[in-house]
Amino acid sequence: MAECATYGTVAVLQINNPPLNVLGHDVRSQLMSGLQQALQDKAVCSIVIMGKGQTFTAGADVKEFGTEKVFWEPTLHSLVEAVSASTKPVVTAIHGTTLGGGVALALASHYRLADSSAKMGLPEVQLGILPTCGVTQRLPRLVGLQTAVRMVTSGQTQSAQQALTAGLLDKVVTDDLLKKAVGFARSVDVRGLEARRVSSWTVPGADRAEDVLDAARKTLVRRSRGAIAPLTALQAIQASLLPFETGMKREAELGRYLWTSWQAAALRYAFFAERTVKRWHIPRNKNVNYRTAEPMDIKSVGVLGAGTMGVGITISLLQAGLKVVLTEVNKAQLDKAVSLIQRSLEGKSGGKPQPMQLRATTDYSQLREVDLVIEAVFEDLALKKKVFQQLDAVTNPRTILATNTSGLDIDQIAAATQRPDKVIGTHFFSPAHVMRLLENIYGRHTSVETIATAMQLGATIGKVGVLVGNCPGFVGNRMKGLNFTEAMFLLEEGAEPQDVDKALEEFGFAMGPFRVSDLAGGDVHWRRRIQAGLTTEHGPPPYTPVLYRQGNRYSPLADMLCMQGRFGQKTGAGWYRYKSGSRTALPDAEVHRLIHKHRQDHGFQRRNISSQEIVERCLFPLINEGFRILEEGLATGPQDIDVIFLLGFGWPRHTGGPMYYADKVVGLGNLLQSLEKYRAYHPRSAHWVPSSLLRKMAAQGTSLSIWAAGSRL
Numbered sequence: 001m002a003e004c005a006t007y008g009t010v011a012v013l014q015i016n017n018p019p020l021n022v023l024g025h026d027v028r029s030q031l032m033s034g035l036q037q038a039l040q041d042k043a044v045c046s047i048v049i050m051g052k053g054q055t056f057t058a059g060a061d062v063k064e065f066g067t068e069k070v071f072w073e074p075t076l077h078s079l080v081e082a083v084s085a086s087t088k089p090v091v092t093a094i095h096g097t098t099l100g101g102g103v104a105l106a107l108a109s110h111y112r113l114a115d116s117s118a119k120m121g122l123p124e125v126q127l128g129i130l131p132t133c134g135v136t137q138r139l140p141r142l143v144g145l146q147t148a149v150r151m152v153t154s155g156q157t158q159s160a161q162q163a164l165t166a167g168l169l170d171k172v173v174t175d176d177l178l179k180k181a182v183g184f185a186r187s188v189d190v191r192g193l194e195a196r197r198v199s200s201w202t203v204p205g206a207d208r209a210e211d212v213l214d215a216a217r218k219t220l221v222r223r224s225r226g227a228i229a230p231l232t233a234l235q236a237i238q239a240s241l242l243p244f245e246t247g248m249k250r251e252a253e254l255g256r257y258l259w260t261s262w263q264a265a266a267l268r269y270a271f272f273a274e275r276t277v278k279r280w281h282i283p284r285n286k287n288v289n290y291r292t293a294e295p296m297d298i299k300s301v302g303v304l305g306a307g308t309m310g311v312g313i314t315i316s317l318l319q320a321g322l323k324v325v326l327t328e329v330n331k332a333q334l335d336k337a338v339s340l341i342q343r344s345l346e347g348k349s350g351g352k353p354q355p356m357q358l359r360a361t362t363d364y365s366q367l368r369e370v371d372l373v374i375e376a377v378f379e380d381l382a383l384k385k386k387v388f389q390q391l392d393a394v395t396n397p398r399t400i401l402a403t404n405t406s407g408l409d410i411d412q413i414a415a416a417t418q419r420p421d422k423v424i425g426t427h428f429f430s431p432a433h434v435m436r437l438l439e440n441i442y443g444r445h446t447s448v449e450t451i452a453t454a455m456q457l458g459a460t461i462g463k464v465g466v467l468v469g470n471c472p473g474f475v476g477n478r479m480k481g482l483n484f485t486e487a488m489f490l491l492e493e494g495a496e497p498q499d500v501d502k503a504l505e506e507f508g509f510a511m512g513p514f515r516v517s518d519l520a521g522g523d524v525h526w527r528r529r530i531q532a533g534l535t536t537e538h539g540p541p542p543y544t545p546v547l548y549r550q551g552n553r554y555s556p557l558a559d560m561l562c563m564q565g566r567f568g569q570k571t572g573a574g575w576y577r578y579k580s581g582s583r584t585a586l587p588d589a590e591v592h593r594l595i596h597k598h599r600q601d602h603g604f605q606r607r608n609i610s611s612q613e614i615v616e617r618c619l620f621p622l623i624n625e626g627f628r629i630l631e632e633g634l635a636t637g638p639q640d641i642d643v644i645f646l647l648g649f650g651w652p653r654h655t656g657g658p659m660y661y662a663d664k665v666v667g668l669g670n671l672l673q674s675l676e677k678y679r680a681y682h683p684r685s686a687h688w689v690p691s692s693l694l695r696k697m698a699a700q701g702t703s704l705s706i707w708a709a710g711s712r713l
């Protein structure tokens with residue numbers, strides 16, 4: 001856990017708690033007793049604290065949060081204070097990615113040394129808590145308010161060089177950190193100790209504090225979208241302008257407030273959910289799971305189609321060091337794609353040319369020897385089937401064939417080949433080289449090896465892979481579609497697009513559904529509705545009522561906009577209008593007139609709709625569909641659905657995701673009641689019929705977390 005050794009007059013305490021040296025109770029106890037021994041040992045003049053293995057420490061053990069163990073003595077706070085009060089100089093030697101409590105220990109030490117490849121960060125706000133243990137008081141004294149605010153409120157890591165420049169480190173070294181740290185510790189003098197205690201310093205640039213804090217507050221109010229931790233952290237940093245002890249009291253108060261908040265619990269859940277999804281199984285056959293599966297070794301990947309998705313996917317693969325064969329029949333499109341890929345990768349490497357493992361070709365037969373192909377052609381079932389037939393003919397029979405589709409039937413695509421066991425859906429989110437989610441979809445015949453390979457490929461390219469079953473829209477788009485449907489009904493009943501967007505943005509989404517639709521292009525979903533027979537390019541299909549399709553209430557408003565060529569930002573007009581070259585959504589009188597006339601034509605009585613109703617009507621049907629998905633065994637557990645929404649659809653992280661939000665914030669009984677209430681008003685919308693899983697859980701008074709704990713391997 002923590003090992004102690006002496007090198008002449010230097011005592012070295014080394015954390016050894018693989019994989020990440022988190023500071024659980026055992027580690028804290030051993031570090032504390034090592035420190036006390038070193039203080040008592042007359043032969044020891046200075047002390048080094050460092051870590052073995054891949055990192056100094058990733059901070060507190062998050063698994064202890066929510067349990068009593070985190071408060072067992074020595075707490076992290078006691079340990080940090082003991083380091084700070086040490087009568088012998090303490091040098092912290094940092095390597096790997098040092099986070100949270102690790103930075104707190106370093107700040108309380110008298111000297112800070114790091115390996116040149118080290119990174120340091122304070123991710124606490126991402127867990128909904130405050131960096132306590134004096135971090136918000138010592139950091140501004142060491143690096144100034146501006147850097148402290150940036151580090152604490154963003155949670156982003158700093159490189160060793162950045163930390164050195166900011167004053168967070170005293171020295172950066174290369175090679176043999178132990179030897180260099182011991183040498184450094186030998187050179188420091190106990191006589192200078194008092195002056196090295198950061199707590200006795202004042203915050204540099206305090207005369208400009210008000211301007212810095214005001215500017216930060218404005219930015220955070222806009223960016224945090226309802227998350228309370230960043231703004232609370234700012235208040236704690238402000239307290240560093242007070243005497244140290246007063247500031248520490250304020251930090252403790254604010255720390256307690258966040259520690260007990262529901263948002264901290266939700267963010268902790270999100271942290272573990274992202275890691276839980278890699279433990280997948282197939283609900284209808286639990287023998288097919290991450291433990292039994294053996295992935296194929298993938299070294300080369302073919303990407304078919306060099307449009308926006310193909311380019312993003314190629315960049316992700318190349319960044320992970322894989323060989324890529326990019327295939328596109330249109331030579332001009334291929335050349336454009338290659339230049340985009342080159343520019344993107346040059347940007348990443350700071351302008352240095354990277355050895356590119358990319359072969360670009362118009363010739364399908366070049367895919368013959370790759371281990372896996374990702375098809376990224378236009379979202380059209382007939383086209384994809386044709387492409388898969390060709391791929392089946394040209395590629396090696398052991399090659400896995402993956403389709404990047406956002407909702408088409410994997411089984412139909414697989415049926416176009418002689419190897420349905422080697423066909424899988426890999427749904428990337430746009431921009432594919434930026435978005436961390438990869439929704440992997442198994443079909444009826446997809447083999448366990450193919451599933452394991454797709455999940456492994458996701459991890460290799462730095463994505464969070466979530467495995468789901470095959471159904472129209474899969475998990476993400478199947479649920480998300482209901483949100484947009486209900487948003488349009490709200491327009492029919494009296495809301496304006498900006499009212500709906502504002503309510504959902506206040507809930508925490510970066511953009512409301514109409515702004516998202518304008519960004520993505522309304523034509524994409526319009527074509528899908530046409531393919532599904534819900535509408536035609538000229539209006540409702542013959543003999544179809546305007547407000548009902550396929551047995552359900554239907555709003556034709558989006559179709560009406562598309563028929564006018566209003567596809568969103570790319571055409572300068574959609575649900576909003578856009579000035580040339582601008583992405584700012586401006587309310588448009590044309591749209592208001594169109595909605596108004598539609599209401600009049602169909603006898604809708606306009607009424608005022610509250611933000612609460614907007615949020616409930618847009619989100620509750622989607623959550624209800626999530627319960628259906630669990631019931632149908634299309635996702636391993638609620639975490640999988642939550643991760644899809646957190647990483648793929650901008651669901652506000654501080655609410656934990658749709659299923660967590662329903663379970664822990666709304667309450668399943670309340671959710672059921674609301675669904676019943678809206679169902680009574682909107683009997684022609686099947687999405688208000690509560691799922692039987694939700695009914696059962698609400699009746700039993702059980703929770704999704706209990707159900708999930710029982711179902712997960």
Ligand SMILES: CC/C=C\C=C\CC(=O)SCCNC(=O)CCNC(=O)[C@H](O)C(C)(C)COP(=O)(O)OP(=O)(O)OC[C@H]1O[C@@H](n2cnc3c(N)ncnc32)[C@H](O)[C@@H]1OP(=O)(O)O
Nearest residue numbers: 020022058059060061062063076097099100101123124275
């Ligand atoms: C009262 C006041 C008390 C507390 C004060 C707390 C201050 C803090 O220190 S808060 C914690 C700050 N630290 C973090 O938030 C660390 C988060 N971890 C990461 O960002 C990453 O894990 C990483 C360090 C960058 C490493 O990434 P990677 O190499 O991709 O590994 P992972 O798959 O993420 O993790 C491997 C394994 O470790 C578990 N884990 C990671 N960090 C922690 C942690 N801090 N505590 C407990 N467990 C942790 C992670 O869940 C993985 O576990 P599996 O079982 O393999 O899923």
